[in-house]
Amino acid sequence: MTVALRVAVLVFVAAVFQVGAVAGSRVLGAEPDLLLVVLVVVALLAGSITGAIAGFAGGLLVGVMTLDTLGTTSIVLTVAGYWAGRYGETTGRGRPYAAPLAAFAITVLATPANVALHFLLGQPVSAGAAFATLIPTAIVNSALAFGLYPLCRRFLASPDRLGGRAREVEVV
């Protein structure tokens, strides 16, 4: 299975679980976003372009399943995936806390972006409710990213592509 396919499976499963199981549930006062966390992890592992595409597709899936205005979640997740990918390609590479840190920062930034987009479209949105759970959600997402990162890394296993440990050295 190619990395792209594995990424697609991961994002698809995450989107389905996000809408079907995770959305609306509260954990320690937070409303965790599984799709966002998986997207951040995937983008960190697979790069900015894959992250952007995964974000777009994931957002589209969520939009379809929730019968929301198509594209709104996609815009936010595309940018989020791209940013996480760029972070992974540059400063975040190899850092053990890159995933939790990126998940925290992107959660904090994505929530107001989502609220603003819905507001611009004239859809009812409660900024108070969104911001009330922002920090707990960011912390829980961060913890989720910390746990999911090694699992996703193993699932997407392609050591040379994903920066894994080198098994042999070839003298050129």
Add this chain to the structure above:
Amino acid sequence: MGGLVALALVLVTISFREDGSGPLADAQSAAASALRPLQVAADRVAEPFRDAYAWGEGLAHARTDAKRLQRENEVLRQQYVRARLAEQENARLRSLLRFRSGPRFPEGFEGVAAEVIYRPPGAYAQAIVVAAGRDDGIRVDDPVVTAQGLVGTVSRVGSRTARVTLLTDDQSAVSATVLGTEAAGIVRLGQGPRAPLRLVRVPKEAVVKVGDTVVTAGWRSRRFSSLYPQGILIGRVTSVGRADTDLFTQVQLEPFADLSSLEAVLVLVPSDRAAGTP
């Protein structure tokens, strides 16, 4: 990324303009229907984890909740007790108030309401101490009543307190009549807990039946008069005995007033004295 964002914006625009009816909306609806089973499956898969989390969370909160509820329970219990006491006091005072302004209240007297502040322990001390005294116009021998009936007389008086000897004291004696008959006698301490009072010196020929009501006689002669105004309820006849050898009929009474749990009483003060009291 720019292309994807632009594509997303196009989707937003079309989706927003269609507003639920159009090819994109139809496609979205069809896709949503197709994905619905997967969502349900995801929900089923996640359900045990959600339940486990809820159980764990409930367990963690149970201890805190128990402590909080215990504290709340204590506060509520105290409030309940206070409310019940206030309710009882309110009922007692209302009852006294109704009695004082009712037709049964004796003429020529004013009622000084007084709270019972002390009840000597033991079965032998048939007296109470009330929170009203000389300053309220109370004097020794003033009759003391409740809305139910006669309680006793004031036997000692201080400036703000008074001691009331109950009907059940062996020194107490009240001249009384049986309502609706010519029978008269003196109410004295009874001979057992089931009949705390007895009516003595009732002529043998007097017709007294169980259930008859005994009230104060309130006699008045040229030089003397009874301590008690006429017509105050004392008790109900519980048994009547006539032996051939006895000179008088044996009449046992049960007092109307519950002398064992008095909380507030009215001391009957003659109106002329009450008028001179500040």
